[in-house]
Amino acid sequence: MNKNIERIVNGVWKENPTFVLMLGMCPTLAVTTSAINGVGMGLSTTVVLILSNMMISALRNFIPDRVRMPAFIVVVASFVTIVQFLMQGFLPSLYDSLGIYIPLIVVNCIILGRAESYASKNPVIPSMFDGIGMGLGFTIGLTCIGIVREILGNGSVFDVNIPFLDNYHITLFGLAPGAFFVLAFLVAIMNVIRKNMEKKGKPLPKAVGCTTGNCDGCPSATECTGKEAK
Secondary structure (H helix, E strand, O other): OOHHHHHHHHHHHHOOOOOOOOOOHHHHHHOOOOHHHHHHHHHHHHHHHHHHHHHHHHOOOOOOHHHHHHHHHHHHHHHHHHHHHHHHHHOHHHHHHHHHHOHHHHHOHHHHHHHHHOHHHOOHHHHHHHHHHHHHHHHHHHHHHHHHHHHHHHOEEOOEEOHHHOOOOOHHHHOHHHHHHHHHHHHHHHHHHHHHHHHHHOOOOOOOOOOOOOOOOOOOHHHOOOOOOO
């Protein structure tokens, strides 16, 4: 698989920040009262992730180790401010819905974590794709949670009412406790799917051990599990 595509698959599936790594739980639980909020928060974080990863990767050889984290925060904060002003100017309703959680992207552990673990150690292009993958994974996670909460809590999806749910929605899912229930449910589904896929793709275990029947002088004699089947 192409290395750049692998970075995207890694962020969306293998190391999904919401359902696998469990990062960025504050915005995940707070802003996902609707699908639109989830998409807006996810895409905002994705833009910041991509730009900050590219900038940090480009400057990785010039940033002294002793000021590494402060430098990362300054870079991230600059891009967050740009995204915040653009959203405030062109998407004021979404900006009002997300509120304080937009500036808090600065200290989002997903962004700082990728800056520290990947962008600061790799070239610009792979770092860009790493940001795309992690951002898409985060967006998908928030959107899924937002869709479930909006359907169960408001009887709508993307602000479009679902006729047969008009009188059957559950208000709890629009509140904070509902976010925990939905997150736990989706994480459980993700774990089941991942385990089933691993079982199907897992190769048969190979027998280990000596084949001669003579263990004299064998350095692994104490760990021997028996003769290998012929």
